Amino acid sequence: MLIRSVISGALASFLSIAAAGAQDTRNLLESKESLYNNIYVYEQAPYRSMTFGHNRRIYTESVYNTRDELDLPVDYTRFMTASVMYTKDIRSILEIGFGGGRTAWYLHRFLPKVQVTSVELDPTVLELAKKYFGIKEEPNFHVANRDGRLFVQESKERYDIILIDAYRGPFVPFHLLTKEFYQLVKDHLAEGGVVAQNVEPSTMLFDAAVKTIHSVFPQVDFYEAGGNIVMVAYPGDERKPEDLAGIAQERDKEFGFRYKLADMLAQRKRIDIDNGQVIDAKAKVLTDDFAPVEALKTIERHNRKLP
Known part of the structure; x- marks a missing residue:
């Protein structure tokens, strides 16, 4: 799951990636490296986030309100x-x-x-x-x-x-x-x-x-x-x-x-997908037999991280 939403108030502060460690007030609960991801779980009450590290950047995958399980903050x-x-x-x-x-x-x-x-x-x-x-x-x-x-x-x-x-x-x-x-x-x-x-x-x-x-x-x-x-x-x-x-x-x-x-x-x-005014007319339909080499290598490795 990928989150790029701009969320106001405390949650916006929680989701932001600090420029330096001293500025990041979140508490790192746990970090783990799996076959597929570098995973970090942070908390800034009442929110917890699951983030993935990818190409030296951090992407927030999920946000949980610990005080309200029915809240969808994103x-x-x-x-x-x-x-x-x-x-x-x-x-x-x-x-x-x-x-x-x-x-x-x-x-x-x-x-x-x-x-x-x-x-x-x-x-x-x-x-x-x-x-x-x-x-x-x-x-x-x-x-x-x-x-x-x-x-x-x-x-x-x-x-x-x-x-x-x-x-x-x-x-x-x-x-x-x-x-x-x-x-x-x-x-x-x-x-x-x-x-x-x-x-x-x-x-x-x-x-x-x-x-x-x-x-x-x-x-x-x-x-x-x-x-x-x-x-x-x-x-x-x-x-x-x-x-x-x-x-x-x-x-x-x-x-x-x-x-x-x-x-x-x-x-x-509703948009007209076929007229080329909103969606690029030159965009290609993606098929299994036409994919970037990097993606094919990833698929061969069952989507594991490349060394």
């Missing part, structure tokens, strides 16, 4: 839950990219009868999420230690919602950003199901990522979320605003979500 994690108003049914949810588990845990708490499965590649991330971020195994809540694409490929299940929030530094792992991957995801959606993905808009791959998901899913809605973009994609016809508004109102009332679907719907954006 904007994009809230907008990932907008997917709930799109799906025909809510029986099963799959999340690829767990991090500190805040989005999955929030949905589990408000939808306790729904099967929530999250997949995380790094076992050390899971260890620290359980130790510091209030995560535990419960009925209808399960976290699998597996590569997300391999998990979907091997799964016989179909899901009403698939959330994609896997990051390595500032980038989504390439094998989770190709046309073949999105086709695999589509094949594992239940009837009326949707996909939501968190995408960092300032990277050079953003336009290609939009074109690629659109090559599989004809409908893509955009939610600007504090510096990130959440894309909600689905097959079939466009879900009309009035229909979404009705579902949002019903499900807000039924489940009592902290962050109202109706409020998020007001931020929905």
Whole structure:
């Protein structure tokens, strides 16, 4: 999970990376080096953060309010839950990219009868999420230690919602950003199901990522979320605003979500992806057989850190 949101008050101070150690008032709870990440867990009450070191920079992956487990301090994690108003049914949810588990845990708490499965590649991330971020195994809540694409490929299940929030530094792992991957995801959606993905808009791959998901899913809605973009994609016809508004109102009332679907719907954006005015017309659809050598090497190493 990647956070680039600008958050006010104490949380903004908490998320910032200090220019020098003396200026950083956070308390380092634990640091670990795994096969995949250099992981640091910080605390500045009431918030805890899980951060990854990548190419001499620090990226905040997850933020947890220790006084309020239902708080989603970071904007994009809230907008990932907008997917709930799109799906025909809510029986099963799959999340690829767990991090500190805040989005999955929030949905589990408000939808306790729904099967929530999250997949995380790094076992050390899971260890620290359980130790510091209030995560535990419960009925209808399960976290699998597996590569997300391999998990979907091997799964016989179909899901009403698939959330994609896997990051390595500032980038989504390439094998989770190709046309073949999105086709695999589509094949594992239940009837009326949707996909939501968190995408960092300032990277050079953003336009290609939009074109690629659109090559599989004809409908893509955009939610600007504090510096990130959440894309909600689905097959079939466009879900009309009035229909979404009705579902949002019903499900807000039924489940009592902290962050109202109706409020998020007001931020929905539709753009013409094909006319080249917003998304670069020269951007390429990403495929498994066309990837940077560095990305292919990473995939061969099962996404482990390069020496």
